[in-house]
Amino acid sequence: MEIKNLSNESLLHHMKYVLSVLEDLYDDLKYTEEDKLIMKICCLCHDLGKINSKTQNGVHNLENLNRNCDEDVIRHNVLSGTYLKMILEKMDLSYTEIEYIYKVLMLHHGKYEDYVEISTTKVQEYIYNFIELGIFNEGKYNLSSIEEYISYILKIDFSFEAEKLDYDYMENLKEGFSLRNLKEYDYDIDKSMEDRRLKYILYKGLLNLIDDYSNAKYMKLELYEEVAVPIKRGEKRFVIIPNKVSAEGLYSYYILNNTSKIGLLQGDTNISVAEELYSCTDFKVSLRNMNISENLMRNYIISTVDQLLLIMFKTQGYEEILVAIEGTNIEIDYANLLEPKIFNLLIYFMQFSVEYLRVNFNIRSAILPESYKERLLDLKLSLGEKEKFIQVHEEYIEKTEFSKESEVKVLYNKEFWKVLRENLKDNKRTLIIKNSIEDINKLYGELKKSYPYADIRILHGRFKLEDKKSKYEELINSQGDIWICTQSFEVKSEFEDVISDFCSIEDMVYRFNRVKKNNFQVFYIFQDKEKKYDKKLELISKNILKRFIKNNNLLFLERELLQLFYSNEDTVKYIKDEFNMGDRDIKSTYGINLYEFTGKDLLLRFDPYKNIVSNSKQRAKVFKGINISYKIVLEEDYKRNFSFLESKSIQLSKEVYNKMKYLGLIITKEGYCLLKKSSKYRYSMDQGLILV
CATH class of the missing domain: 3.40.50 (Rossmann fold)
Structure with missing residues (x-):
């Protein structure tokens, strides 16, 4: 019987897939030959732990097993350590290189905290029942093709042997990075340990990326879908x-x-x-x-x-x-x-x-x-x-030329409805930018009730991605009399008027910038008289806009608006306070006592x-x-x-x-x-x- 990776794919096929992706990336990776050898071993051996009867019975659908982790299942990545010694002993590797391989393979899924609590006795019982007895004594699984492939790739004479199963490999997981072989380094211990930790991160990250991508590639090919090609x-x-x-x-x-x-x-x-x-x-x-x-x-x-x-x-x-x-x-x-x-x-x-x-x-x-x-x-x-x-x-x-008619005005509650009514009467399209999805839905309901025959459409984050694409196509084709959106508006669509909720200066400038490509006549800033603008940055913004709003050239003064906003002493204090608070939160999260990090x-x-x-x-x-x-x-x-x-x-x-x-x-x-x-x-x- 063939050793499976998944129910519809053999383990050997997956090993070849993973290695082929690594080969695609070889020219691109700035790693040494030593690094490439370690990654080749990791790619070949990362799923060997699936050679156990419990997993194989699961993927062959011979047992009605719980597909999710439970207390009785030891994951294949942990079990891969069982087979490593019989392979690595045939290769000329340093202790440090072997250490990388054990840790990367055994931790390429899940969390360290979950595995370190597994008792050695439980692992040994698992190896005996589901590998030694379940695989080797049963003799129903064909291991020869995997043996031949590992031998060919690593240029060694390899075969699986029951007497060489490693029952004591868990110590390789439970120990931290060793201080052995430090003579290889010309710098201090801290620097050498940092280098080892970085190497581990890059090895494990590369294995995870290649492994997940290989599975994605296999699934897409099965579905006859286009596959992303790894890029330099x-x-x-x-x-x-x-x-x-x-x-x-x-x-x-x-x-x-x-x-x-x-x-x-x-x-x-x-x-x-x-x-x-x-x-x-x-x-x-x-x-x-x-x-x-x-x-x-x-x-x-x-x-x-x-x-x-x-x-x-x-x-x-x-x-x-x-x-x-x-x-x-x-x-x-x-x-x-x-x-x-x-x-x-x-x-x-x-x-x-x-x-x-x-x-x-x-x-x-x-x-x-x-x-x-x-x-x-x-x-x-x-x-x-x-x-x-x-x-x-x-x-x-963006440097955009406006017509002389383009202007900015403040709009209040009653005037808001007047502008919409006149625009609908004159067949003028209107874009309304709201600060929240709840505000969009509330206004949409009010407009549908007041103007049942108007073509009113909305766009915000809580649409399915496929529906968002359809909405963007509608915008590009200038469909709809009134659009109500959040500031995620990204395409060119002709609107005569734009009405934006009041917001901070930096958000307002962003909205100016996003709608410049749409040749509007008036950009209205809507201020709800019933709403209290109690956020500090909103208050600062309100005062600055009040000083500038009478100037119809506001659209040409975006940099000046931002400079005023960022130079305001309350804004400066707010930013510095947030920086300090951010550092305190990071230190608290990591337990760092350093003044600077x-x-x-x-x-x-x-x-x-x-x-x-x-x-x-x-x-x-x-x-x-x-x-x-x-x-x-x-x-x-x-x-x-x-x-x-x-x-x-x-x-x-x-x-x-x-x-x-x-x-x-x-x-x-x-x-x-x-x-x-x-x-x-x-x-x-x-x-x-x-x-x-």
């Missing part, structure tokens, strides 16, 4: 945008313009579900992991900033993303829209990425607050000659597999107030096809996600968060997901 690092580009800007909106815009091979990361990992994405299953590969890996292999990747910054807290799978960004170009757009806490964390991320991963950063912004510039200057000084890897451009406001301290100060941050309450402090989204799929839309699921995905805000979870409506399946059927919400293509 120097040609790969990440475009990072603030969370208040829609990555899906930008993605849809490029897709509609026939730009192919674009990856998307938004709501894929977050502080509450990161561990669930890497849920423990030994019989199926997580669809979400496959989806993330395929996106990471694309040559142009659009991502919200939180998706990368979460790696600074060592969430599950952080190694894979670090490998994906190694040697790439990262463009950070609208950097001034990043909240101070996020910008502060971004500094540590850039510090580590430039120093250890050779990442090039291009920061683009209309204008940056002085505190942001100071942090960037300090960062560049700390990098020495590598400061050239960070470029800052502060002219990111760097990105290296966060990722390399401790053994990388031991210090995966699991305290979501601590991490939540750093992301408090940040518009983080959570990707979900309606339960009735679930299908075992990650491309299909991507088209059906919906972005929920943190507040809505937490509410659904509190109500018991969120379940996880193969890494995806599914929203159960309920009377608590409804979904339609007209309004998206609405809470009832």
Whole structure:
């Protein structure tokens, strides 16, 4: 009987797939021959632990086993250690190299904390019952093809032997990185340990990326779908945008313009579900992991900033993303829209990425607050000659000529309805930008009631991705009399008037900039007299706008508006306070007592597999107030096809996600968060997901 990887794929086939992907990346990876050999061994041996009768009976459907991890199942990655000694003893490897291989293989799924608690006795009983007796004594499984392939690739004479099964390998997992072989290094112990930890991160991340991508490739080929081709690092580009800007909106815009091979990361990992994405299953590969890996292999990747910054807290799978960004170009757009806490964390991320991963950063912004510039200057000084890897451009406001009729006005409650009524009468199209989805739905209901024959359409984050694309097509074709949107508006569509809710100066300038391409006549700033603008930044913005609003050239003074906003003493104090609070939260999360710390301290100060941050309450402090989204799929839309699921995905805000979870409506399946059927919400293509 053939040894299986999954129910429809042999283990040998998967080994060949994984190695072929590694070969595709060889020319691109800046690793030594020693590194390549270690990765070749890891790719060959990472799933050998599936050669046990319990797993094989599961994938051959010979037993009705629980597909998810339970107390009786020891995962294949842990069991792979059983076979390593009989292979590695035939090779000329140092103790350090062997240490890398054991730790990478045994930890390439799941969490260290889960495995270190497994008793050696339990592992030994498992080996005896399900490997020695279940595989070798039974003699019904064909191991010869795997033996021949390992021998051929590693150029050794290898065969599986029952008497050479290693019953005592668990010590390789439970020990930290050893201080042996330090004579190989010319520098101090701390530096050598940092180097070892970095090597482990890159080895494990590369194995995870290749493994998940190989499974994704196999699934897509079975479905006759296009497969993303791995791209050379120097040609790969990440475009990072603030969370208040829609990555899906930008993605849809490029897709509609026939730009192919674009990856998307938004709501894929977050502080509450990161561990669930890497849920423990030994019989199926997580669809979400496959989806993330395929996106990471694309040559142009659009991502919200939180998706990368979460790696600074060592969430599950952080190694894979670090490998994906190694040697790439990262463009950070609208950097001034990043909240101070996020910008502060971004500094540590850039510090580590430039120093250890050779990442090039291009920061683009209309204008940056002085505190942001100071942090960037300090960062560049700390990098020495590598400061050239960070470029800052502060002219990111599109130069657009307006007609002389274009102007800005303040609009109040009664005038709002008058403008809409007259525009509908004169067949003028109107774009309304609201600050929240709840405000959009409320206004949509009021407008449908007041103007039942008008063509009123809405666009916001809580639509399925496939429906968002349809909405963008409608916008491009100038359909609809009135559109009500959040500021995720990304395409050119002709509107005579634009009405925006009052918001902070930086958000208002962003909205000016996004609608410049649409030749509007009037940009109205709607101020609700019944609403209290009690947030500090809103009050500052209100006072500044009040001084400028009489000037019809406001559209030409965006930089001046931002300069006034960022130079305001209350704004300056707010940013510095947020920086300090961000550092305190990071120190509290990591237990760091240093007065000053760097990105290296966060990722390399401790053994990388031991210090995966699991305290979501601590991490939540750093992301408090940040518009983080959570990707979900309606339960009735679930299908075992990650491309299909991507088209059906919906972005929920943190507040809505937490509410659904509190109500018991969120379940996880193969890494995806599914929203159960309920009377608590409804979904339609007209309004998206609405809470009832």
